[in-house]
Amino acid sequence: MFKILKYTFYDLMRSRWLYIYxxxxxxxxxxxxxxxxxxxKAVISLMNVILVLVPLIATMFGVMYxxxxxxxxxxxxxxxxxxxHIFFGQYLGVAGSLSLCLMxxxxxxxxxxxxxxxxxxxxxxxxxxxxxxxxxxxxxxAFFIALRNENRIKGFGLAILSWLFxxxxxxxxxxxxxxxxxxxxxxxxxxxxxxxxxxxxSRILVLLKLDISALMGYTGAVFQKFLGxxxxxxxxxxxxxxxxxxxxxGIKRIAMRKDF
Numbered sequence: 001m002f003k004i005l006k007y008t009f010y011d012l013m014r015s016r017w018l019y020i021y022x023x024x025x026x027x028x029x030x031x032x033x034x035x036x037x038x039x040x041k042a043v044i045s046l047m048n049v050i051l052v053l054v055p056l057i058a059t060m061f062g063v064m065y066x067x068x069x070x071x072x073x074x075x076x077x078x079x080x081x082x083x084x085h086i087f088f089g090q091y092l093g094v095a096g097s098l099s100l101c102l103m104x105x106x107x108x109x110x111x112x113x114x115x116x117x118x119x120x121x122x123x124x125x126x127x128x129x130x131x132x133x134x135x136x137x138x139x140x141x142a143f144f145i146a147l148r149n150e151n152r153i154k155g156f157g158l159a160i161l162s163w164l165f166x167x168x169x170x171x172x173x174x175x176x177x178x179x180x181x182x183x184x185x186x187x188x189x190x191x192x193x194x195x196x197x198x199x200x201x202s203r204i205l206v207l208l209k210l211d212i213s214a215l216m217g218y219t220g221a222v223f224q225k226f227l228g229x230x231x232x233x234x235x236x237x238x239x240x241x242x243x244x245x246x247x248x249x250g251i252k253r254i255a256m257r258k259d260f
Contacts, residue, residue, distance in 0.1 A: 001085035001092075004076070008093025012065070018101050021057060025105025033113050039120040040210065043127050046106070047206045050131045051199050055138040056163050058098055062142025063159045065094050067152050083255040087143065091251065095139040099132045106131070126209045130202040133240045137198050138163065140247035147254045170197045195236075198243045205236055 012018055028049065032042040066073075069090070076086050106128055115121050142159050149155040174193050194200045 001082075001089040004081075004086055004089025005093045005096070008065070008069075008090045009097050012061075012094060012097040013100075017061075018097060021098070022101035022105040025102060026109060029106055029109035033109055039110070039113065039115060039118050039124065042110075043120065043123050043206075044210060047127060047203070050102075050127065051134070051203050051206075052167055054098075054102065054131050054134045055167060055199060058095070058135045058138035059142045059159045059163045061098060062091070062094050062139040063146050063155055065090065066143055066146035067155065084252050087147070087251055087255045088248070091139060091143045091248070094143075095136045098135045098139065102131050102135060103128065123206075123209050127206055130206055133244070134198060134202060137240070137243045137247070140244055140251065144247045144250045144254070147251060147258060166197055166199050171200065174200070195239050198240060201236055201239060205233075 029042065029046065032045050033039070036042050036045070073086060073090070077083065106124075110124055115124055118124075141162055145158050145162065146155050149158060174197075177193075178190065194204055
């Protein structure tokens with residue numbers, strides 16, 4: 001598996017699109033730090049970009065790599081190599097390369113800006129960890145969708161739909177439910193519904209660490225009461241881990257049963 005992971009990682013790192021991906025975050029971070037003059041403002045601005053762009057790029061790269069490397073995958077399947085090693089190696093290679101580009105694109109400007117001597121280092125670390133988690137989550141979802149669908153057009157369509165659902169549609173349904181049942185106590189529902197969306201959960205974690213949850217009104221106070229505690233943070237981290245593990249288990253299940 002590590003040999004396949006290494007090959008996938010080096011193969012993707014030769015792609016100019018990953019360099020563009022890293023350069024985008026590099027230029028964006030430099031611009032926000034230079035124009036805003038504050039690490040806190042830069043982190044808030046980056047949050048809005050990362051929570052939308054990282055899942056989208058991870059989803060598209062995962063689907064594209066699976067379909068483009070199908071011939072090579074079939075060659076590997078003819079060798080005495082476990083199927084799970086092949087697909088987990090490819091998945092980890094895609095997620096790892098995207099994560100490295102994200103760390104370099106965000107980390108280098110903030111290091112030169114003096115993030116290690118700033119009081120905002122913990123907030124920046126939370127933002128970076130959230131971005132890495134989303135890279136692994138949506139790469140796993142992309143591989144799961146691609147394995148389930150031989151048709152490339154259908155696979156790409158479902159991948160985009162999954163990203164659109166978590167990034168936009170889910171929030172609309174969530175807000176509609178809150179407005180329709182605003183006469184009822186919805187504290188538990190609000191927390192539970194947020195846990196079922198990794199993008200929403202990541203956004204809430206970053207907002208709570210930035211101490212601007214008051215902008216979310218009463219709902220922000222509810223999130224602060226639960227997710228602001230050590231138990232809440234541990235629960236959130238566990239949920240994000242489950243968002244990685246469950247699609248990965250789906251990849252294993254399909255790979256073992258699929259007739260290539």
